[in-house]
Each structure stands twice: as C-alpha cells, then as structure tokens.
Amino acid sequence: MSGLTRRELLKAAGVASAAAALPTARAAAQSTQKRELVVAQGGDISKFDPHYSTSSNDIRISFNLFDNLVSRHPDGKLYPSLATEWKLTNPTTWTFKLRQRVKWHNGDAFSAADVKYSFERTWDPKLNTRVSTVFTTVERVEAPDATTVVFTTKKPDPLLDARVAFYGGQIVPKKYVEAVGNDTFNAKPIGTGPVRFVSWTKDDRVVLEANPDYFGGKPDFDRFVMRSIPETAPRIAALLKGEVDIVTQLPPDHAERVTGNATTRVAGALYAGLYVLAVNSKVPPLDNPLVKQALSLGVDRELIVKELWRGRGIVPNGPIAKGDNHYDAALPPLTYDPKEARDRLKKSGYKGEEIVIETTVGYTANDKPMSEAIVAMWRDIGVNAKVEVLEYSVRAQKNRDRTFKGLWWSDPTSTLSDPDGMMWRLLGPGGPQDYWRHPRFDELGEAARFSVDQKVRGQAYKEMTKIFLEHFPWIPIIQPYEDYGLQKYVDWTPNPNQALEIRRFAFKFRRA
Amino acid sequence: MASSIPVSVPADAPPADAARGGRVAQRTRRLVAAGAAFVVLLALVAATAPWLAPHDPVRQSLRARLTAPTLEAADGRAHPLGTDHLGRDVLSRTIFGARVSLVIGFAAVAVGSAVGAALGILAGYRGGWTDTVIMTIADAQLAFPFVLLAIGIIGVLGPSFPTLVVVIGLSGWVDYARVLRSQVLVLRSREFVDAIHALGGAVPRIVGRHILPNVLSTLVVIATLQLARAIVLEATLSFLGLGIQPPTPSWGGMIQEGREYLDSAWWISIFPGCLLLLTSLVVSRSGDWLRDLLDPTLRSE
Numbered sequence: 090m091s092g093l094t095r096r097e098l099l100k101a102a103g104v105a106s107a108a109a110a111l112p113t114a115r116a117a118a119q120s121t122q123k124r125e126l127v128v129a130q131g132g133d134i135s136k137f138d139p140h141y142s143t144s145s146n147d148i149r150i151s152f153n154l155f156d157n158l159v160s161r162h163p164d165g166k167l168y169p170s171l172a173t174e175w176k177l178t179n180p181t182t183w184t185f186k187l188r189q190r191v192k193w194h195n196g197d198a199f200s201a202a203d204v205k206y207s208f209e210r211t212w213d214p215k216l217n218t219r220v221s222t223v224f225t226t227v228e229r230v231e232a233p234d235a236t237t238v239v240f241t242t243k244k245p246d247p248l249l250d251a252r253v254a255f256y257g258g259q260i261v262p263k264k265y266v267e268a269v270g271n272d273t274f275n276a277k278p279i280g281t282g283p284v285r286f287v288s289w290t291k292d293d294r295v296v297l298e299a300n301p302d303y304f305g306g307k308p309d310f311d312r313f314v315m316r317s318i319p320e321t322a323p324r325i326a327a328l329l330k331g332e333v334d335i336v337t338q339l340p341p342d343h344a345e346r347v348t349g350n351a352t353t354r355v356a357g358a359l360y361a362g363l364y365v366l367a368v369n370s371k372v373p374p375l376d377n378p379l380v381k382q383a384l385s386l387g388v389d390r391e392l393i394v395k396e397l398w399r400g401r402g403i404v405p406n407g408p409i410a411k412g413d414n415h416y417d418a419a420l421p422p423l424t425y426d427p428k429e430a431r432d433r434l435k436k437s438g439y440k441g442e443e444i445v446i447e448t449t450v451g452y453t454a455n456d457k458p459m460s461e462a463i464v465a466m467w468r469d470i471g472v473n474a475k476v477e478v479l480e481y482s483v484r485a486q487k488n489r490d491r492t493f494k495g496l497w498w499s500d501p502t503s504t505l506s507d508p509d510g511m512m513w514r515l516l517g518p519g520g521p522q523d524y525w526r527h528p529r530f531d532e533l534g535e536a537a538r539f540s541v542d543q544k545v546r547g548q549a550y551k552e553m554t555k556i557f558l559e560h561f562p563w564i565p566i567i568q569p570y571e572d573y574g575l576q577k578y579v580d581w582t583p584n585p586n587q588a589l590e591i592r593r594f595a596f597k598f599r600r601a
Numbered sequence: 602m603a604s605s606i607p608v609s610v611p612a613d614a615p616p617a618d619a620a621r622g623g624r625v626a627q628r629t630r631r632l633v634a635a636g637a638a639f640v641v642l643l644a645l646v647a648a649t650a651p652w653l654a655p656h657d658p659v660r661q662s663l664r665a666r667l668t669a670p671t672l673e674a675a676d677g678r679a680h681p682l683g684t685d686h687l688g689r690d691v692l693s694r695t696i697f698g699a700r701v702s703l704v705i706g707f708a709a710v711a712v713g714s715a716v717g718a719a720l721g722i723l724a725g726y727r728g729g730w731t732d733t734v735i736m737t738i739a740d741a742q743l744a745f746p747f748v749l750l751a752i753g754i755i756g757v758l759g760p761s762f763p764t765l766v767v768v769i770g771l772s773g774w775v776d777y778a779r780v781l782r783s784q785v786l787v788l789r790s791r792e793f794v795d796a797i798h799a800l801g802g803a804v805p806r807i808v809g810r811h812i813l814p815n816v817l818s819t820l821v822v823i824a825t826l827q828l829a830r831a832i833v834l835e836a837t838l839s840f841l842g843l844g845i846q847p848p849t850p851s852w853g854g855m856i857q858e859g860r861e862y863l864d865s866a867w868w869i870s871i872f873p874g875c876l877l878l879l880t881s882l883v884v885s886r887s888g889d890w891l892r893d894l895l896d897p898t899l900r901s902e
Contacts, residue, residue: 322864342667342686346865396663397686450842450857457858458686461847465661478842480756 120601121578123334124311128589129324130337133292133317138275139259140211140218148256149337149589150295150315155259155280158185158204158238159250163358163582163595165412165506167250170305171199171260171281172238180245180541181228185253187236191304193262194285201232206263208240216271220257223504226538244539247546251505255586283308283592292317306593313591328353328574335579337589339572340454341399347574354577357401357570361585362502362511363410364453365563366446366463369493370525375444379437381561384444386430387470388463390423394567397455397462402569407554408516410568412585414507414543415550423565430470441473445495448476449484453500459566460498491524496564502586508550509538516562525562629890636887643880647700654693655679659848662688667866683868685858694850695873701839701851702832702880705765709831712770714824717777722808722816724778725785732782739775747772748837755843765844769834773827780823784816818895825888829881836877852877 130149136142139151160170172185191199208230211220226246231239240249252258260281266274278286283305284297297313316333318324325343328336329350339347339355347353374380390404404422409415444467448460460476467474477494479487487493499522504510513534515522530553537549557563573583580597584590646653656678665678666688672679682691724735742750751768758764788794789812797807836853838844845851852873859869 321861326864340861342862342865392663396666396688457847461687462661462663464848465659476847478760478846480752480842483756 119577120599121576122600123578123598125314126310126312126335126591126596126598127314127316127333128335128337129316129318129327129333131317131319131321131324134289134295134315136275137278137286137289138271139261140207140216140220140257141275143219143256145587146317148587150297151259151278152282152588153284153313153591154278154282154286154297155261156282157254157258157260158187159254159258161251161254161506161584161586161588163584163590165361165585167254170254171204175250177541178239181242183240183242183246183249185238185240187238188304189236191281192302193265193281194279194300195262195265197262197264199260199262199281200235201238202235203263204238204260205230205232206266207260210261210266211257218257223252223255223257226252245541246539247541247543248505248507248509251507251510255504255510284313287312303592308591308593309597310591325574328576331576334576335581335589336574337571338454339574341397341401341572344399344401344572344574352577354575355572356575356581356583357572358583358585359403359412360500360502360569360571361410361412361506361587362500362568363405363408363563363565364459364498364500364567364569365565366496367493367499367522367563368496368524368561369491370560370562372495374437374439374442375495377437377439378560379433380439381564382559383430383433383437383439383470384467384472385423385561385564386426386433387467387472388423388564388566389425389466390566391425393459393462397458398567398569401572402567405565405568408512408557408563408565409508409550409554410503410511412506413503413511415547417551417554420554427466427470434471439472444472444474446474446476447479447484447487447493447495447497449479449481449498452481452484453498454569456498463566488521499563501563504586508553509534512553512557512563513538522562525560527556527560530556530560626894629894633887633890633894636883636890639880639883640887643699644703646696647703650696650700654690654696655681656690656693658689658693658697658850660689664688667862669866670868682872683866685855685869686862686866689848689850691855691868691872694855695852695876698850698852698855698873699876701845701849702835702877705762705769705835705845706828706832708766709769709773709835710824710828712766713773713827713831714777714820716771717774717823718781718816718820720774721778721781722785722812725782726789726804726808726812728786735778736782739778742775748834751834751838752841752843755838760838760843760846762845765835765838769831769838772834773830776827777820777823780819781816784819785812788812788815822888822892822895825891826885829885829888832884833877833881 130146132146134147134150135144136147137151137154139155142151156171158170158172159167159175162168171188171191173188175183175185178184187201187204193199208224208227210216211218211224226242226244226249228241228243233239242249262279265279283300283303285300287296287298289295294317295315299308299311299313301307318327321340321343324336325339325346327333328347331352344355347355368375368381370376394400394402394404403411406417406420406422409417446460446464448456450457457478464474464476484497501511501515504514514520516525517523517534518526518531533549533553537546540546571583571587575581578599580599582595590596662684665684666686668680668684670681670683672681680690680692682695685691685694720735724732751772754768755764794807794811797811835844835851836856839851839853840857842857844853847854855873856870859866862869
C-alpha cells in the first residue's frame with residue numbers, strides 16, 4: 090500500500106539524515122548548558138494553595154513550592170525534610186525535631202508555629218479544605234518550642250510519619266497567610282521549597298525560579314517553567330522538537346516515538362496505586378458477590394496489559410498495590426477463566442440485567458479503550474454489558490452524589506504506601522467510595538488503622554484481601570507504569586506518587 | 602427526484618437570456634443529479650452495510666490493533682483501511698458509520714422541517730402576537746451557541762438515539778421558520794388566497810392545499826442544506842462523546858478515537874473524515890444548485 094511505502098521512505102530519509110548528523114548530535118544530546126527546566130503536563134494548575142487541591146497537575150507544583158516535615162523519595166522511603174528527626178515517644182505521641190535556620194521565600198523565619206498552624210488549617214471546618222480528612226487520627230498538635238512539634242493521636246497511629254509526607258502535609262507560612270488571606274496566598278504562594286513563584290498565565294504556563302537559599306541546596310536550574318499541553322500529540326511533539334525537557338503522561342502507544350528519537354528517552358515508575366473498576370454494590374445485580382466474581386474472572390487482564398498498554402503495567406493480585414506495605418507477593422495475579430465465570434454467573438441467578446461501565450475519555454489513561462475491550466469480554470461470557478461515555482464534570486458530579494449506575498473507572502492512589510491510605514481511605518465507612526459494607530472488613534480496617542504492631546496489621550490486611558476477593562467492591566484491572574518522556578541530557582527519576590521531584594537529590598542536567 | 606421538479610422560465614424574459622438560462626439550468630440540473638446520485642449511493646451502502654462490510658464492525662482483535670492498511674494482515678484477515686486502537690476493521694466501521702450519519706441526518710431533518718415549517722407558516726399566516734412570540738423564540742435560539750445548548754441538554758438527558766434526533770432536528774427549525782414565514786406573509790395577501798377566502802374556504806384547506814404547495818420547493822432546498830448541517834452536528838456531538846454511544850461506529854466517533862493516533866495510525870481518522878467532508882460538501886452544494894434551479898431570478902443571471 091502507498092502508506093507503507095511512504096513510511097519506509099520517510100524512515101530511510103530519517104536514517105540518512107541522522108547518520109550525517111550523528112557525531113555532533115549524539116554529543117549534544119547527552120549534555121546541555123541549559124539553565125531553564127521546562128516541563129509539559131496534560132492540564133493546567135487549578136490551585137497553588139496546597140490544602141485546596143490533591144490533583145496530580147497541582148501537586149507537581151505544590152510539592153516543590155512547599156516542603157513537608159518528612160519527604161517520600163522516588164525509592165519509596167521516608168527521608169528528613171523540614172523535620173530532621175522524628176520518633177514515636179509513646180503509642181499516641183509523635184515528636185518531630187525541626188530543621189533550624191529555614192527561611193520562607195519572603196525572608197521570614199520558619200518555626201514550629203507554622204507547622205501547628207498548617208495542620209490545624211487542614212481540618213478547620215470553617216475553611217473546608219480538600220484535605221480535611223487526611224489527619225483524622227490526630228487529636229492535637231503542639232509546639233512546645235520553636236524547633237519541636239508534638240502530635241497527640243486519638244489512638245495509636247502507626248503511619249503518622251507517612252501521613253505528614255503526602256498531601257495535606259505541606260507546611261504553609263502562618264504569618265503571611267494570616268496577613269494576606271487565603272485568596273492572595275493562593276495567587277501569590279510563599280513556601281520554603283526549592284522553587285519560588287514568579288507568574289502564572291492561565292492555560293499556558295507557570296514560571297518559577299530557583300530558591301538559592303534552599304536548605305537542600307539550590308536546584309540544578311535557574312528557572313522552572315511548567316507548561317500545560319492537554320493533547321498528547323502536541324505534548325510529545327514539543328519534546329521531540331526540544332522545546333521541553335520532560336513531558337508527563339506519556340501513553341504507552343506513543344512511547345515508541347520517544348524511544349525512536351535519538352535525543353529522547355522514556356522513564357517510568359510503577360504507579361503507587363491501581364486502576365480499578367469501582368462498583369456500585371448497592372445496585373442489583375452488582376449486590377451479588379457471585380456476579381462480581383464472574384465479572385472479575387471474565388476480564389483477560391494479561392491481554393489488556395500486553396496489547397493496550399504494550400506491556401507497561403502489571404496484573405494486580407488484590408486491592409493492595411505492589412510496593413505497598415503488606416503487599417503479598419505470594420498471591421497469584423487475578424486470573425482470567427471465562428468458563429468458571431460463566432458457571433458463577435449461572436449460579437448467581439443473573440437474568441441478563443444490563444451492567445453499565447460509565448467511562449470518560451481520558452480521566453484515567455486508556456479508560457475508554459479498556460472499557461470497550463472489557464465490555465466485549467463480558468459479552469463473551471454472557472453479561473449484558475454496555476459502555477456509556479460521560480463528560481468529566483458529569484463524572485465528578487456522580488462521584489460526589491454517589492449515583493454511578495454500575496461500574497466506573499477510579500485510580501486510587503496509595504497515599505501512605507500502605508493499604509490504610511488506599512483501600513481503607515476510599516472504601517472505608519464514610520469514604521469517597523462507600524458503596525459496600527461488610528462488618529468483618531470494617532472491624533479489621535479499623536483495627537489495622539490504630540495498631541502499631543505491624544504483625545497484627547499484616548494479618549488484618551491478609552484477611553481483608555480475602556474478603557475483598559470474594560466481594561469485589563473494586564474490580565482491579567491494572568497497576569500501570571506512569572511514563573514520562575525526557576531529553577537524554579536530563580538525569581531524573583520519576584516518583585511513584587506522581588509528585589514531580591526536582592530537588593537536587595533527584596534532578597540534574599548533564600553538563601558537558 | 603431532483604429532475605422531476607418542474608422548472609418554469611418566466612414569460613417576460615428575453616429569448617436570448619432564456620436560451621443561456623436554459624443551458625445553465627441544464628448544467629445545474631446535471632450537478633444536482635450527480636449530487637443526488639452520490640447520496641443515493643451512500644444510502645445504498647448504508648442499507649446494505651451488513652453484506653458489504655468485510656468484517657463485523659464491533660468485533661475487536663486486540664492482537665491486531667493499529668494495523669496499517671493492508672490486504673494481508675497478521676491475523677490472516679484483510680483490512681484494506683487498517684484497524685483501529687481495538688483492532689476493529691476501519692473499512693467496516695466506516696461503512697456502518699454511514700448508517701448513523703444518514704439515519705440521524707434524515708430523521709433530524711424530518712423533525713426540524715416539520716417543526717420549523719409548522720411554526721413558520723403559523724407565524725406568517727396568523728401574524729400578530731403569535732408571530733411575535735415565535736420569532737422571539739427563534740431569535741433567542743439563534744443568539745445562543747447551539748452546540749453548547751446541545752451539550753447541556755444531552756448532558757442532562759443522557760445520550761440516546763431519540764434525544765440526538767430531536768436535539769439535532771430542533772437545532773435547525775429556525776431556518777425553516779424564518780424563510781417560510783416571509784414567504785407566507787407574501788402569499789397571504791395574494792389575490793388567489795383572498796379569492797378562496799371569499800369563496801368560503803376554511804383556513805386548514807387554504808394552508809394545506811394552496812400555501813404549502815407554494816412553499817414546498819423552498820422547504821426542500823432548506824432541508825437539503827440542513828441535512829449537511831445535521832450530519833456534521835451529529836459527528837461533532839459524537840466527537841465530544843455525546844453522540845452515538847460506543848461500540849456503534851459513527852464517523853464523528855471514529856475521528857475522535859483516531860485523533861490521538863493521527864501521527865502514528867492516521868488511517869483511523871482520515872477515512873471517515875474524508876467521507877464526512879465529501880458528504881457534507883456534496884449535500885450542501887446540491888442544496889445550492891437546487892436553489893439556483895428553482896429560483897428564476899438567480900438562474901437568468
């Protein structure tokens with residue numbers, strides 16, 4: 090066909106020109122003299138105030154404007170940040186020692202009063218923050234002196250250090266926020282982080298500058314520009330043209346173009362979380378565990394991972410993401426068994442009721458294609474399944490009102506590297522995805538949240554996984570890699586929790 | 602079809618002009634016929650889609666996804682126009698997509714012309730406050746970007762075939778209403794209407810037997826222009842995910858699904874895109890030609 094000939098022609102031309110330019114181009118590609126880091130992501134910033142947003146587009150900036158007491162590095166472990174050391178002084182008391190001589194971007198001195206203020210701000214009912222439920226285990230925060238903060242928890246909280254490391258835990262300047270108010274603070278944010286705010290052009294770019302006095306060292310650039318390029322093709326084109334140094338949200342189908350280019354490469358991190366089909370288990374026939382077991386058995390996840398994701402992901406084995414505490418490596422990946430699925434469907438008394446997947450186009454990567462593929466698989470086992478496409482705003486509305494018809498895509502993030510910050514945060518009583526209750530599951534979840542004994546917790550999560558795999562309040566589909574496209578002169582490791590870590594320990598330009 | 606519509610040359614036109622006008626009319630008539638033939642052909646393709654399409658349009662084959670146009674694919678099946686991101690045959694989907702486009706197009710035109718003509722004739726014939734109310738509503742709708750309204754309505758009611766037909770159909774009623782109203786205003790004061798009135802003819806009879814036949818050619822021309830609009834609007838809504846729901850193929854939906862692969866698998870979007878372009882172009886040009894053919898003042902120029 091003419092298409093093939095044309096492509097081959099182009100390829101041949103590309104090879105010829107690349108060969109001619111090879112010696113200089115390769116040397117140039119591996120290093121740079123750039124003093125400006127440009128990153129392109131798939132959407133604009135909505136808020137700079139870290140307590141009013143948890144969206145991934147926003148935290149890529151807010152985790153760099155602000156610091157937490159403790160920081161989770163790309164290796165998944167916790168490291169000192171604004172706190173230099175911390176310990177559990179008794180089962181319900183955590184004591185944090187703060188770093189000294191830290192300055193806010195406006196020159197004010199950072200102190201324990203800022204920390205106390207920040208945490209109290211998150212749960213202040215008058216402020217209605219987006220992170221008001223992150224620290225529900227905390228009874229009170231005290232600042233006995235300028236460099237000490239003491240947390241008293243309602244019951245033993247084994248994960249407090251992990252909780253303060255993620256969203257909600259960013260420390261904001263008390264004096265400044267109180268003086269200018271929330272709106273001005275959001276428009277002109279001031280933090281302690283490695284970059285300072287310069288300007289924001291809506292739907293286009295955020296400009297930040299390096300903080301030369303940063304306690305972790307000035308980052309390896311003078312300016313940091315975050316551009317918003319929602320469409321995939323132009324975002325990748327910007328990388329290939331050399332306009333940007335890093336692109337986020339690189340779909341697997343497009344990775345080839347980045348790896349095929351002489352000056353760019355792909356870097357990925359296994360997502361700290363899962364892509365699941367959440368289930369409204371209150372609606373028949375989805376209130377029947379046998380039906381949900383059949384639905385799970387009817388999905389050929391390996392085919393989805395291999396073809397739709399080009400192998401960039403793994404098949405989950407339960408509700409706990411790989412890399413989290415208490416992930417059970419011995420558990421087999423969720424299996425595909427259409428025959429068994431048909432049997433369970435028959436046993437369940439399913440009478441051909443319509444089962445709907447409500448999907449958006451792109452809220453999570455590949456959501457619509459996966460929905461269509463899964464619906465085809467379900468039809469093969471005799472399920473009357475159907476896809477309905479929703480607008481983002483309608484999805485958000487249904488999520489708030491809990492009015493999904495059947496199944497919908499969710500990408501639960503493991504905020505604490507622990508099941509407590511994922512399945513219990515979302516599926517627990519009163520959580521955002523509270524559509525299903527099971528007394529034993531609830532009892533275990535509550536016990537695990539407040540136990541400092543990791544053995545007890547491990548046992549609880551094991552049993553919860555068993556209950557989960559019988560009732561499927563989520564149907565886990567894939568734990569994907571989150572891929573980024575990089576210039577080869579960028580030396581950077583992505584963070585599994587979607588934060589874009591540009592501090593000195595994680596980001597460098599290769600200099601000639 | 603088009604050639605059966607009677608064409609009358611005005612009696613007072615000079616003979617030379619009439620001859621030239623006749624030649625132009627001849628050419629225009631052929632163009633209209635060609636346009637009509639294209640639509641008929643498309644309708645035939647749509648009607649015989651199940652026999653014409655080489656594959657099931659919704660049958661997926663994830664292992665053969667994003668196959669370039671080829672006569673011998675890896676999975677042993679020919680995909681002359683390639684496969685999409687789920688391994689479905691683009692040719693079969695394009696053929697079936699014609700069904701959606703034409704059915705929705707014609708159904709929407711039927712709804713739009715019925716509503717628009719009824720309101721237009723009513724406004725023109727009754728005049729007074731009826732006219733004012735109807736024309737105010739028409740102006741209000743024209744002042745509002747319709748795609749936005751459609752998104753709102755479909756967002757609330759949920760996308761379904763009847764909703765789509767009604768929404769797309771109603772998007773065009775204003776055009777019929779405004780044009781027909783002005784024609785009826787003129788017709789209403791003509792002697793033959795007065796004569797029937799004087800003879801005791803009832804209003805429904807006057808409208809049905811004497812007004813309607815006189816505005817029918819106008820109605821047909823507007824309907825043709827609206828057909829092209831309806832097809833494009835359906836594609837637009839499908840592109841936004843508010844049209845025909847997956848897996849049923851529609852051209853707009855296919856263009857949207859292929860958009861992300863424009864640089865690597867161009868065949869997903871290009872073929873339905875070209876057909877959409879061609880169809881709307883041919884149909885709306887045919888409407889123009891038809892209007893030229895039926896309009897004596899334009900024809901003689």
